[in-house]
Amino acid sequence: MLLCSTTPRLRPQNGCDTTNCPTSTACISNTAIRRRSSLACAAAAAAAAAVGIDLGTTNSAVAILRKGDTYPTIIKNDFGSFTVPSVVTYSSDGSSIVGQQAKQQSACNPLNTYYSVKRLIGRKLDEVQNLELVYGLAADKQGGVQLLCPARGAPVTPQEVSADVLRHLLQLAAQALDGAPPQQVVITVPTYFDARQRAATLQAAQLAGIQQVSLIQEPVAAAMAFGFGKPYDAELLLVFDLGGGTFDLSLVDSFEGIMEVLGTDGDAQLGGDDFDAALAAWLQQQLASSSSSSSNSSELQGQLQQLPPDVLARLLEAAEAAKCRLTEEQVTVIHLDAPTAAAAAAAACCSSTQQQQQQQQEQVQQQGVSVELSRQRMHAATAQLRQRLWTPLQALADGCKLAYECEPGQVEQQLANHTACQTQQQSDSSSSSSSSNGSSDPYAPKPRKLTAVLLV
Numbered sequence: 001m002l003l004c005s006t007t008p009r010l011r012p013q014n015g016c017d018t019t020n021c022p023t024s025t026a027c028i029s030n031t032a033i034r035r036r037s038s039l040a041c042a043a044a045a046a047a048a049a050a051v052g053i054d055l056g057t058t059n060s061a062v063a064i065l066r067k068g069d070t071y072p073t074i075i076k077n078d079f080g081s082f083t084v085p086s087v088v089t090y091s092s093d094g095s096s097i098v099g100q101q102a103k104q105q106s107a108c109n110p111l112n113t114y115y116s117v118k119r120l121i122g123r124k125l126d127e128v129q130n131l132e133l134v135y136g137l138a139a140d141k142q143g144g145v146q147l148l149c150p151a152r153g154a155p156v157t158p159q160e161v162s163a164d165v166l167r168h169l170l171q172l173a174a175q176a177l178d179g180a181p182p183q184q185v186v187i188t189v190p191t192y193f194d195a196r197q198r199a200a201t202l203q204a205a206q207l208a209g210i211q212q213v214s215l216i217q218e219p220v221a222a223a224m225a226f227g228f229g230k231p232y233d234a235e236l237l238l239v240f241d242l243g244g245g246t247f248d249l250s251l252v253d254s255f256e257g258i259m260e261v262l263g264t265d266g267d268a269q270l271g272g273d274d275f276d277a278a279l280a281a282w283l284q285q286q287l288a289s290s291s292s293s294s295s296n297s298s299e300l301q302g303q304l305q306q307l308p309p310d311v312l313a314r315l316l317e318a319a320e321a322a323k324c325r326l327t328e329e330q331v332t333v334i335h336l337d338a339p340t341a342a343a344a345a346a347a348a349c350c351s352s353t354q355q356q357q358q359q360q361q362e363q364v365q366q367q368g369v370s371v372e373l374s375r376q377r378m379h380a381a382t383a384q385l386r387q388r389l390w391t392p393l394q395a396l397a398d399g400c401k402l403a404y405e406c407e408p409g410q411v412e413q414q415l416a417n418h419t420a421c422q423t424q425q426q427s428d429s430s431s432s433s434s435s436s437n438g439s440s441d442p443y444a445p446k447p448r449k450l451t452a453v454l455l456v
Helices: 001-007 025-048 158-176 195-207 218-227 272-288 297-304 309-325 337-346 352-369 375-381 383-385 390-399 407-415 420-428
Strands: 050-054 061-065 088-090 097-098 138-139 146-148 184-189 212-217 234-242 247-255 258-267 332-334 370-376 454-455
Touching: 025 138, 050 158, 050 234, 061 158, 061 332, 088 184, 088 309, 097 158, 138 420, 146 158, 158 195, 158 332, 184 195, 184 218, 195 212, 218 234, 218 258, 218 454, 247 390, 258 390, 272 309, 272 332, 272 370, 272 383, 297 375, 309 337, 309 407, 332 337
Parallel strands: 050 184, 184 212, 234 454
Antiparallel strands: 050 061, 088 097, 138 146, 234 247, 247 258, 332 370
16 A cells, blocks of 8 residues: 555656557556556555455355454355355366356256365265265276366366365455455365365365465354454354264364364264255155155165256255255245156156156156145254264263253254253253263363354
8 A cells, every 4th residue: 555655646748648648658657657556556455454265065255354354354256145156167168167157057067067075175085985976076096086077078176176166266355355366365174174185175275376375274263253353251162063065063262362172073974965965865755756754865865876967966956945945934845847857756766667657757747846845844854864963962062071951862852842952951950950961970070161152
């Protein structure tokens, strides 16, 4: 900014009007100085701003904190959203599409549209072969993951896909910083990321052109955001992060602005993608039968692998959209076009006779399908996945000596009975003065009490 205020303006000489005389030396010099000053101001603004990126499995976001700002500013994308889908589509001409437009390509160009690569970055192929993905995977010479890309005729790596997402986010940040791309960026990573995954994330940042990058643990970033602008009080925070590809729990101690992760747990193979797959499997079963209660959810999800890529992409897209609508509605209706419904029903009816399959396909092809999904049915379809949330929570609570009023393993029962956990505990406490996780040892430390639970 100092350069802007001290750079002298050249005056027209010999009566030459620089506005109407673009070929004059003064005009050219003045224009060049203004351009350099503008670029220098933008570069100074970019250097003075702190830029943070949440490189997520499903969605990503970028925020900037300028000098003098009270709070960080999350940058909106061209669609007015604070998040950008972590999706990239590649074309045969070498170009790529990132974000919402790429997500819209998932149904019509499924084999060249890549999502959830955070679950693959820095991993070996044999570690991720059970994931429900539309696009194909292959192993590199070291056994790492490569993504088959028919449009390019050669595989791409998760680092390359992540780099394209990062470039898009950097462009959004540059627009907010008057056109200067940020050179120093902080990127969040899960606590469980090992050295290979961290190194792969750093490689993606380098491919995106970031000169200086720092990694910060996601729970620490969440705790810092929670405490931003607040007094430095001692707090014990539980970060509950059920993302698109992983489930992470972290206990963070905050004291005088210093964050310390006391314990972590979670499930690296559990996330929103798995809930989408479970709902898609349930939806597929509804297309073939009026009842899916006799089928195991794992068997239903196994049938998804038999679907053509475009049909699977449409089912997953419909399942995700219905899941999101049920956050505000009690009941929603899923509409499927005739070709998608017919193909899904045919795969689900593999045990039916050929005549039955033909009858069902003819009925579907005539009118398509609309399926009603309620919150209660969604809970039933995802019960096994949801049950996996409580085991890590129980382990973290016991390992870190946390006080709780309800056994984490009893949450599902409480939800099923529509009874508040606290109310049940109050009735239990009338006959017992000790807490559910109390100790009979009089010298044992008292269980810690949480200050807040952060759902991120």
